[in-house]
Amino acid sequence: MTFKILLTDYEFEHLKYEEEIFQESGLDINFIKAKCKTEEEVMEQAKGVDAILNQYAPISRRVIESLENTKIISRYGVGVNTIDLDAAKEKGITVANVPDYGMEEVSNHALALLLSSARKVTLLNKEVKKGNWDFKVCVPIHRFNEQTVGVLGFGRIPRRFIEKVKPLGFKTAAYDPFVSAADMAAVGVQKMDLDEIIGKADYLSIHVPLIDDTYHMINEERLKQMKSNAVIINTARGPIIDEKALSYALEKGIIVGAALDVTENEPVSIDSPLLTMDNVIITPHSAWYSEEAMVELRQKAARNIVQVLKGEKTPYALT
Incomplete structure (x- = not known):
């Protein structure tokens, strides 16, 4: 046959x-x-x-x-x-x-976006190449052990990401309605509900699938709940974030930055305001690759x- x-x-x-x-x-x-x-x-x-x-x-x-x-x-x-x-x-x-x-690759890429955002590597590199040799362009930067990395989702990739983040000193928390607090605590992670983690995370890393319940999970209302110094990291799917609301939040200083490997429409539109912002890092859906x-x-x-x-x-x- x-x-x-x-x-x-x-x-x-x-x-x-x-x-x-x-x-x-x-x-x-x-x-x-x-x-x-x-x-x-x-x-x-x-x-x-x-x-x-x-x-x-x-x-x-x-x-x-x-x-x-x-x-x-x-x-x-x-x-x-x-x-x-x-x-x-x-x-x-x-x-x-x-x-x-791509478990290792995506967790590594999320970690790279986190570290680049936390130490403002991309911004500093850009300024030096413009002839501006001055650390003050990156003020403020804070110690890792004073900050919380919140993770949406607690499957294979976010668990591996947290394993890599924890030795750096960050506090870690996760939201996943399908994983118990005991299971998270067993690996040293605090379980939070969605509103709590959005309100407390300094860095919010997204690792949930794109389904009806997660479409525009990060919207205007939830962006306003975030800390003003917060950075969103997305290596999952672009439409989980309402990109129009994100652009507004970044322009108005509601949050301080975003590091995205995915966008609502791919490739990202050349007219997207995200491309003009120094507080945004965008990579071309490459987190999975090696x-x-x-x-x-x-x-x-x-x-x-x-x-x-x-x-x-x-x-x-x-x-």
């Missing part, structure tokens, strides 16, 4: 890692490579396929309801906001992601498909 696997879209230079996994599986596989951008294009390419490998193309309810033989949809990455999970579950289709491929993480991501996403087509369970199944 020949299994048809559709790759809806990709931005890689080659597909050797995926092809190696499929070849090693012992299955007879027809690997269909597409460059879909719309629902219609996915629906056309997905006719009769047994599995879908997905990067950014939309796998909406409409797309899923059109599928006839598909057993699994595997996504490159942690987030699955491109896929309608409810529709897939109703259809009996397994959806799988790769939640652990050469090793790239290979791991692609191999595991392909392996999800092989396991399901063989009648096995993938450990990364979400439905």
